[in-house]
Amino acid sequence: MHTVLKGRAATFLLCGVTFLLTVGVLATVWLTDSPTALKQHITLQLQIPLIITAVLVGSVLAVSGATLQIVLRNPLADPGIIGITSGASLVAATLLLLTPLWAQPYLHYILPLGCFIGALITTFVIYRLARKLLGSAVAVILSGIAISTLSGAVIAWMYMFSDAQSLRNLTFWLMGSVYQTTWPILWVSGPLIIGSLWYQIRQSAKFNRLYAGDLAALSSGVHVQQLTERSLIATAVGVGAAVSIAGAIAFVGLLVPHILRLILGHDNRILLPASALCGASLLLIVVLMSELTRAITLPVSMITATLGGPLLIWALMKGQLR
């Protein structure tokens, strides 16, 4: 029990340090001798949206990963792996490439909605496919891979037929970036993400019962099918909104919950909030690294994969996954 408490303290401490460090590094802008108006603009229009984006996207991806793993009873589930992200990316790519010029100014508003619908549709398709395949744990992953491959193919075809500007926009989607947000996008996506997080974290006590299997959970008073369907919708909404502001960010949903389970145990009442905290911190680290390297804004997926790969292998060695 003591190790769990220590783990909790360490997790909180690490997340706190990350947050303070990021804010500190970003605040150094006020030490330069640029005009105050410019400094204000940088802080209000660039840095604050940046931090909010990193926090929202990181937390919703990590929590959705944890939720999907429990609900689908598959430790490999992740918004990226089971295809929710790819559905959202497909819609984003379609919108980015095919929106006529006159509609471009409204893209900010159309995009979150589109991604959200894309995520919802793929979630639904995967869920139906998996149910048809007797709901086995492997079936969900397989149908997710099928969906991902399919949307990957469509995106590849679109690549072939698009101009240079659209190509650049598209590349951002596929690698993920927290530097594309503005206040208007956040006003639309933010509430969706917060709603999704709120719903998922509220269900965490019920999620604990799912470890015992469908019938046992049902017998203990959890409406399993209803919970599964609503949780899938909640993750689709959250992930769709996250993709719409930051593109397809890989790995956070798989990585964060797995490592936290090793440190904090399997109680979702602790795991879900901690996932939110650590997912947010992970993306703040990305922001921090981009800030420190200055010259280029690093693609998010590159960093999450670089950090995540070795950590996941460590988790595998510790026997978290079978």
Add this chain to the structure above:
Amino acid sequence: MNPVISLRDIYVKKRLTNITLDINQGDCVHILGPNGAGKSTLLSIMAGVLAAEHGEALLLEQPLHQWPLSVLSTFRTLLAQQSEAVFAVSVKEYLSFFSSETVFELPNLLEATLEVTGFFPTPLNRLSGGERQRVEICRTLLQVWPAIKRGEAILLLDEPLQGVDIRHQYALMALFQTLCNKGNTLVLSSHDILLSANYSNTVLLMKLGTSVSFGLPESVLSVKNLEHTFDCHFAVNKRDDFLDIQVCAPIVLDQMW
């Protein structure tokens, strides 16, 4: 006294036909029958997690589908057949998720019977089949422990003895008798005819989704009923208080070689 569980003409396609029976408070009912006889389906119906296509299932005189799941879960519990453990949840955490108390503590009676404290730090997916089964039984009883203590619980257990070693099998039978004597109602399915004959107060023999016989063990477990149900020969002897049932002339496969 009114029955706790009352089934009238229960029908589920390809599973159950015309099951009618009453179970009273404090009964210790054992369901026996060959594979595919409908034992698990019947338990699911009694638990209210599966609806019958025709017929009426009453729990405490109220139709099962009218009971809210959250109320039902406080006094009725179901042990289903084991599902695969995917996550490495430690046994202690796992059990605590099903305990109604804020600070989880394993009741002494459960620990004395099931001896699961030794597994507390072990992940669920590292347990052997029988160890896992003991943990699952513990989990099932914990869910309704306050009701068990009041003697108002309804315990529905699908093959609780599966994989459990002989010492714990007898410990479990003793536990179940104790719980029933306190007023709890228990229905379990089993393949151990001898154990059921001596540790139950009511036996239900099932075959192909129908009830062959329902009542006191010594009257239900007659040679005629057993041979009709299981399609093999039996010898039944009563000595003092002990009902001895053995399969005689077991199937010989040598000629088929």
